[in-house]
Amino acid sequence: MWQDLFARSVASGAGNEITAILSQAGDDRIIAFSGGYPHPDTFPRKALEQSFSRVVADPAALQYAPTAGLPGLRDWFTGWLGEHDGLRPAEDEFIITSGGMEGLKLLTACLLDPGDRVLVxxxxxxxxxxxxxxxxxxxxxxxxxxxxxxxxxxERVLSSSPSAKFLYVIPDYQNPMGVSLSAERRHALIALARRHGLLIIEDVAYRELGYDGDRRPSLRTLGPDVVAQLGTFSKTFSPGLRMGWISAPAPLVAALSGAKQFTDQCTGALGQLLLEDYGRSGGFDDGIAASRAFYRRRREAMLSALDAHLPEWVRFTRPEGGFFSWLTVPDAIDTLTLAERALADGITFVPGGIFYPGDRGAHELRLAFSKVPEEKIDEGIVRLGKILSNFDRKGQ
Structure with missing residues (x-):
């Protein structure tokens, strides 16, 4: 009965992969390299405790908020973007969302009709x-x-078939590969988008988590006429308060505001006031600096373990920020089978196929090191290395 009632997207199991990964990542009995969670030690608990009584006394804290977000938070954060990226969004170019995923849902709702082509x-x-x-x-x-x-x-794709609605890209410390778009390519991408009339959706979820302080220009700064920037505060503040933003040309933001009436109507006011208080106190910048150092240590532990314990025929990326390293194994090894063996040995990762729209990725996998206890990283990679070493290059 239920299979007949469900919409096609639900009946097909869409979303089950994320649910399974998040479930694995929350299991303390295993060493979970699967979920890209921020680490709880980076959450600003003390700052929130100190600001809560001030914030909750504000009459706006427990009330509905404006659809585009509370004026104080919008003023602080658009100013922050102007200071750090050199482009402050205008009032009609910015909206607060309930996390990055709501932002994605709003963008697809406003931009896509069935059958529209999207590049990723x-x-x-x-x-x-x-x-x-x-x-x-x-x-x-x-x-x-x-x-x-x-x-x-x-460029070859656009020249042969230019009808794409938009390009979705993660330029900084990309999920899942951990790599970043070079400065030269950023400029070339904006020029290409203008030539072809292509909208770029720039996801900056990990942009603030560069380990060495290198900050390449955002695509939104380089091409505000062709770029919608999608962001989240989950990695820099708290995922539990579910807040993000979109900075985009005014006509698109107006459409997003209309579409938000059919999701949650407004992002929670209490979280917005807590974030504004945290930001104006200087805690946001201090927290980002501390998080960079925190995740840098885990990256170093991960790379040292990968260098020491993996077979020489495994390739992996060396991220300069973010949460992830991307592994490539010989074509004969199926990472779905590898994942089953790894789970039996108490470790998890995400097989690569889930990160492609088609049937690629069978010989790739993602490791997330952000939430794994630092002392467990080496142990987990030792186990993974032993499992891989028990495969020969024919995948047996």
């Missing part, structure tokens, strides 16, 4: 694939390498 990086964030597919968009993946999206390959 290959591989890309699985949540983006699911949001596009739930809107019945048709996805085509553009190759990546160590310098991020292959812009030359994108």
């Amino acid at each position: 990086e290959g591989p890309t964030f699985m949540g983006a694939i699911m949001a596009i597919q739930s809107a019945m968009g048709v996805i085509e993946a553009v190759p990546m390498d160590s310098g991020g999206l292959d812009v030359d390959a994108l």
Whole structure:
């Protein structure tokens, strides 16, 4: 009965992959390299305790908020973007969302009709694939390498079939590969988008978590006429309060505001006031600096373990920020089978196929090191290395 009642997107199991990964990542009995969670030690508990009594006394704290977000938070954070990225969104170019995923859902709802073509990086964030597919968009993946999206390959795709509605890209410390788009390619991508009239959706979920302080120009700063920037506070503040933002051309923001009436109508006011208080106190910047150092240590532990314990025929990325390293194994090894063996040995990762819209990724996998206890990283990679070593290159 239920299978007959469910919409096609639900009956197909869309979203089950994310649910399973989040479930694994929350199991303390295993060493979970699967979920890209921020670590609880980076959450600003003391700052929130100190500000809560001040914030909750505000009459706006427990009331509905304006659809685009509370004026105080919008003023503080658009100013923050202007200071750090050199472009302050105008009032009609900015909206607060209930996390990055709501932002993705709003964008796909406003931009896609069934059958519309969308370009993404290959591989890309699985949540983006699911949001596009739930809107019945048709996805085509553009190759990546160590310098991020292959812009030359994108140009060939656009020249042969220019009808894409938008390109979704994660330029900074990409999920899942951990690589960043080079400065040269950023400029080339904006020029290409203008030539072809292509909208770029720039997801900056990990932008603030660069380990060495290198800050390449955002795509939104380089091309505000062709870029919608999608952000989240889950990695820099708290995922539990579910807040994000979109900075985009005014006509698109107006459409997003209308679409938000059919999701939650407004993002929770209490969380917005807590974030504004945290930001204006200087805690936001201090917290980002502390998080960079925190995750840098875990990255170093992860890379040292990968260097020491994996077979020499396994390739992996060396991220300069973010939460992830991307592994490639010989073609004969199926990472779904590998994942089953790993789970039996008490470790988890995400097989690569989930990060592609088609049937690629069978010999790739993602490791997330952000939430794994630092002392468990080496132990987990030792186990993974032993499992891989028990395969020969024919996958047996």
